[in-house]
Amino acid sequence: xxxxxxxxxxxxxxxxxxxxxxxxxxxxxxxxxxxxxxxxxxxxxxxxxxxxxxxxxxxxxxxxxxxxxxxxxxxxxxxxxxxxxxxxxxxxxxxxxxxxxxxxxxxxxxxxxxxxxxxxxxxxxxxxxxxxxxxxxxxxxxxxxxxxxxxxxxxxxxxxxxxxxxxxxxxxxxxxxxxxxxxxxxxxxxxxxxxxxxxxxxxxxxxxxxxxxxxxxxxxxxxxxxxxxxxxxxxxxxxxxxxxxxxxxxxxxxxxxxxxxxxxxxxxxxxxxxxxxxxxxxxxxxxxxxxxxxxxxxxxxxxxxxxxxxxxxxxxxxxxxxxxxxx
Numbered sequence: 001x002x003x004x005x006x007x008x009x010x011x012x013x014x015x016x017x018x019x020x021x022x023x024x025x026x027x028x029x030x031x032x033x034x035x036x037x038x039x040x041x042x043x044x045x046x047x048x049x050x051x052x053x054x055x056x057x058x059x060x061x062x063x064x065x066x067x068x069x070x071x072x073x074x075x076x077x078x079x080x081x082x083x084x085x086x087x088x089x090x091x092x093x094x095x096x097x098x099x100x101x102x103x104x105x106x107x108x109x110x111x112x113x114x115x116x117x118x119x120x121x122x123x124x125x126x127x128x129x130x131x132x133x134x135x136x137x138x139x140x141x142x143x144x145x146x147x148x149x150x151x152x153x154x155x156x157x158x159x160x161x162x163x164x165x166x167x168x169x170x171x172x173x174x175x176x177x178x179x180x181x182x183x184x185x186x187x188x189x190x191x192x193x194x195x196x197x198x199x200x201x202x203x204x205x206x207x208x209x210x211x212x213x214x215x216x217x218x219x220x221x222x223x224x225x226x227x228x229x230x231x232x233x234x235x236x237x238x239x240x241x242x243x244x245x246x247x248x249x250x251x252x253x254x255x256x257x258x259x260x261x262x263x264x265x266x267x268x269x270x271x272x273x274x275x276x277x278x279x280x281x282x283x284x285x286x287x288x289x290x291x292x293x294x295x296x297x298x299x300x301x302x303x304x305x306x307x308x309x310x311x312x313x314x315x316x317x318x319x320x321x322x323x324x325x326x327x
Contacts, residue, residue: 015317016076018053020044021062023083024299027306031060034314046070053077058313060306061090068094079316081309082326084296085109086245088218092327101316102326105308106163109296114167116295117243120267121156121172121211123289124239125149127265130286149237155179157209159202159225160216160244168213169196181205185221206233211241218245228253231262239265243295246271255281258288269295 014035019028021044031038039056041048044064050073053059059066059080066080071094080095082104095102123129126148134142156172158165161182172178173195180195183202192198199205202225206212212234216222226240226249234240240263242249251272257263265287271280274293282288296305308324315322 015058016056017058017060017313018049018056019060020049020064023060023062023306023309024303025306026303027060027083027310030307030310031313034310034318036313036317049073057317060309060313063089066090066095071095071098071100074098074100079103079313081105081312083305083309085113086218087326088245090326096327101322103309103312103316103322103324104326105305105312106324108304108308109298109301110163110167112298112301113164113243113295114171115298116269116291117164117168117213117215117241118171118175120241120243120269120289120291121213121239122151124211124241124265124267125151125154129289133286151176151178151211153177153179154210155181155208157181157183157199157205157212159183159205159212159214160185161196161198162215162217164243165213165215168215169193181209185216203230203233206230207235209238210235211239213241214244214248216244216248218247222248224248224250226250226254228256231257234263236261237264239263239267241267243269246274251280251282255285258282258285265289269293 014037017031017036017038019038020041022040028038039052041052046065046067046069049064049070053070053074055076056074057076057078060083061080062083066089068091071077077100079101080090082090085104085106087104090102092102127146130146156178158169158180161184169180173180181197181199183199183205231253254266258266267289269291270293312324
């Protein structure tokens with residue numbers, strides 16, 4: 001466990017901020033500049049967080065679990081801020097019952113995840129990993145047998161038209177002349193751009209799209225929204241892209257659909273269990289491209305997430321208006 005202290009005046013302690021999983025320097029520097037003492041843990045287990053949270057005013061949270069037990073132990077806690085967008089690892093109801101403000105950083109990594117989504121989409125269309133393998137193996141002539149796909153004019157279906165979904169739609173439409181279908185769990189309130197068509201039925205998106213990309217938060221309603229039934233609705237030439245949350249896709253059904261050729265392939269940055277087992281059946285298939293949930297982890301994004309999380313902490317501790325509250 002590492003500690004870094006900042007004092008103001010003679011032996012005057014300031015706000016204490018617990019960081020169970022380290023962040024990059026800009027966020028820590030922002031906290032220090034606002035008279036905060038930071039405590040960084042080497043072990044982010046629930047027990048170790050509970051052991052260290054008792055005298056802390058704030059938590060800067062990443063992927064560790066923040067449960068009733070943590071909040072029971074955090075007698076001085078005033079705020080928990082998520083370093084990122086997905087906040088399903090924080091028990092917001094319990095935080096609220098403990099009168100703890102919960103915030104997040106929804107604008108810090110949207111562009112990075114959108115770019116990663118497009119990278120997976122293009123890699124699937126061009127069978128990039130497979131082509132890399134055959135080239136390295138000296139199988140040059142397989143280029144004449146393995147057919148790839150243009151994305152020009154193809155239909156991209158987007159489930160969830162929030163910050164990331166909007167950026168993906170814009171990049172695909174303006175950069176590649178793709179046709180865009182979107183489905184929102186709540187009808188879009190804003191006027192949609194000319195290149196977007198909203199569907200009232202999610203199944204329509206699965207049936208009509210050449211690529212389906214998931215961009216919804218993980219909720220009780222979105223768990224396994226990509227299931228056997230919807231996979232069977234897709235074209236056998238279509239691809240599934242998931243950079244949202246792994247639990248939104250039924251991996252057993254996805255494996256079967258990929259193995260049997262029900263769909264052409266998938267690009268996955270997230271998994272039901274993270275980190276996934278090296279024996280995950282999906283890893284045995286050559287029509288799947290995977291990455292280790294790093295879509296949001298560009299240098300620019302992790303720096304901005306740290307800064308935005310630190311700003312959220314300072315807003316609450318100093319009684320300012322909260323920019324991105326969750327409760």
